[in-house]
Amino acid sequence: MKFHLQTPTANVVTGTGPGWVRVGQTEYRTNLVLLPDAVVEGWAPAGYPALTERDFAALLVHRPELVLLGTGPRQQFPHPRLLRSLAAAHVGVEVMDTRAACRTFNILVAEDRRVAAALVVA
Numbered sequence: 001m002k003f004h005l006q007t008p009t010a011n012v013v014t015g016t017g018p019g020w021v022r023v024g025q026t027e028y029r030t031n032l033v034l035l036p037d038a039v040v041e042g043w044a045p046a047g048y049p050a051l052t053e054r055d056f057a058a059l060l061v062h063r064p065e066l067v068l069l070g071t072g073p074r075q076q077f078p079h080p081r082l083l084r085s086l087a088a089a090h091v092g093v094e095v096m097d098t099r100a101a102c103r104t105f106n107i108l109v110a111e112d113r114r115v116a117a118a119l120v121v122a
Contacts, residue, residue: 010036010037010109011023011034011035011037011039011109012024012106012109013034013102013103013105015027016098016099016102018073019122020121021034021098021102021119021121023039028041028121029121030045030121030122031043031044031045031118031119031120031121031122032119032121033059033062033116033117033118034102034105034116034117034119035062035064035115035116035117036109036114036115040062043055043058043118047122048071048072048120051078051082052082053081053084053085055082055118056082056084056085056086056118057085057086059086059091059116059118060085060089060091062116063114064091064114064115065091065113065114065115066091066092066094066108066113066115066116067086067091067093067094067115067116067117067118068096068104068105068108068115068116068118069093069095069101069118070096070099070100070101070102070117070118070119070120070121071096071097071098071120072097072098072120072121073097073098074097075095075096075097075100076095077095078095098119098120101119102117104117105117
């Protein structure tokens with residue numbers, strides 16, 4: 001079998017740590033939405049405890065089939081009412097810590113899935 005080095009055509013998380021996520025060569029230290037073709041900074045600026053229905057409804061503009069919610073250093077489940085707009089639009093939601101959400105994002109992007117990772121980083 002012969003292997004060939006390929007340059008990714010979509011965003012790929014290349015590193016994570018306390019308070020940061022690296023996408024390609026760029027390091028981010030704010031909460032963000034990661035898409036296969038874009039990085040949107042400034043999502044949920046007040047952090048996990050202040051998440052609102054509006055934060056999740058704003059994700060629908062990206063037309064994801066699945067949202068990965070990275071809740072910071074540990075997994076925390078949001079109140080179901082916050083996810084109402086995503087459920088109404090038949091968008092799946094998976095909740096996990098941010099590092100796990102980054103790993104899962106890379107796998108789903110490699111499968112050419114339309115995924116949005118809403119990441120609590122800061």
